[in-house]
Amino acid sequence: MCGCAFSGRRIAHSPAMPPEIALVKPAVDSRSPAIHREERTPTSLASLSSPSPGAADFSGANTSADSHYASQSVAGHPVADYPVTAAAEDSPPEPMLPRTQVMRRGQLVIHSDFVLPERHRLIEELAAERDDIGDKLALPLPDEPIYVYLFDNEERFRRYLYARHPGLPERRAFFLEEDTRLSVLAFWGDRVGEDLRHEAAHGYLHSVLSRLPLWLDEGLAENFETPRGLNGYNISHVQRLYVELNTGRWRPDMERLEQMTAPGQMRAIDYAESWLWLHMMLETTPARKQLVRDYLSDLRREGTAGPLWPRVVKAEPQAAQELLRHLQSLAHMSADETGERQTVSDR
Template identity: 30%
Template sequence: MAAPWSRISLSSPWKKPPAAHQWADERELGPYLIRSEFPLRDVHELVQDLGDLQDDIEKTLGLRCQPQAIQIHLFNSKRSYNQYISVRIPEGVNRQALYVPGTDAGRVYAYRHSDLETDVRHETTHALLHTALPYVPIWIDEGFAEYFEVPAGRREKGNPHRGELQNAIRFERWKPDIAYLESKRELLDMKKREYRDSWGIVHFLIHGPVAAQESLATYFEEIQSGDVPMPLSKRLMQRIPNLDQAILDHLMK
């Protein structure tokens, strides 16, 4: 899971343009401009994954990402990351990774460590989703980012959240509560458990019964039309008898 509270909205423009930063490598790839303090050949698998990520999101979710630029900034260390962020996005200092929306481009920031690839896929998923939809509710935004943050071959069966939720079902009598997730309005409300639970519902929407997939598609259509969508929890309850049990059965497969 990428660091919680990783999305930042800038409330005011920079007062003074910061000095130009020296990048060791730079590459354009589809909608991305990737800038790195280290050679991108060191993370060639990540770069390849990013090249496929937009297609994966579009095919999986039935969305069309718009051609907005997405800048991805990769730092060689936490120290250099914090030095860069402290000047440009002070509220993001000490956060493990960031997605910052913008009118000209979405921007992703991350530093080199063991979970760099996960962080970058997570934050870039946010950036791509926000080109496809005029707004994305926090819980579902994070649920999709959790889903797509792992390599494609692990998304259906290999995400660590799968085992976590199966244990919660077995030993903690966990039950889904979509309405609770829908009540979240601030990113600070999303804790580790909410990230996990959002992933579980998203997995059901993607890999569950046809009625769940159709409910998600209709939900997206209403968002794109500008209408206030029917809460997804309500739509799913209308379409799927014994919804909670259907989600539990799905996650235990």
């Protein structure tokens, strides 16, 4: 089995939000060894006695207090459907990738276990995400296909992973990258919209950028995983950062994020902070957005661009304090003001 690099979101819980943010330096740094990594609670196959229901979240943001950081991105892991090897007569056949229906939307080549309407709104949204990413980041996205494999339910998804990629952790969805192929694997569940938007964002980004820094890769995907029209607003990240700041367990530190090279180093709070930096830079002023665009342009042209923090602090010496002010403004936005909603509907 070839080596993999992992990055993803684990299950975590968002506590209630205090009334005010104190714009002060916390007494405890988030790098303290006392702050432990939050791990996802595994789901065993034994608990999956029946297929997941057909209901799914196509357009809603994560609005509950229980935030599920369960998607996963994987670099360098093959996803081809290898020939099935000989097995004992009483052994069940090895699971295969979805192949009931195949449809193409732009860069996406979608293989599913079931028949979707030709113009399903979730598929249309995923296709439109390509233009959203290209326009916002000023990136000329190519035509390289991104293969999306959509399993009918969680049990079949996990049986495929256990048989084909036994070294992968338990997650709701994966983005896999190898030299000649970009792929997304997910199952049809109640978070399928969020999962596919996140993983498709990785696919679009990796089709045009090489050696994208881990924190930046995840921060961008976290922004583009929200439904169109919310401009990247993610209430669960706001709540988490708000609480961690006021309890002294977190402070902004882009330099710390830039030192992370292995996905296992990133905790839920690191995904949230990565999201916040990119949200402030992409959704507030033209100068901040242009700084991100210039960085990505250099990365695309040269294959490397160094750390982003020196550029940020040169343009805005008080960038960390500005980030806290941005968090405070987001924390006081109501769900009505953001148009946030969660829709559950059958396929």
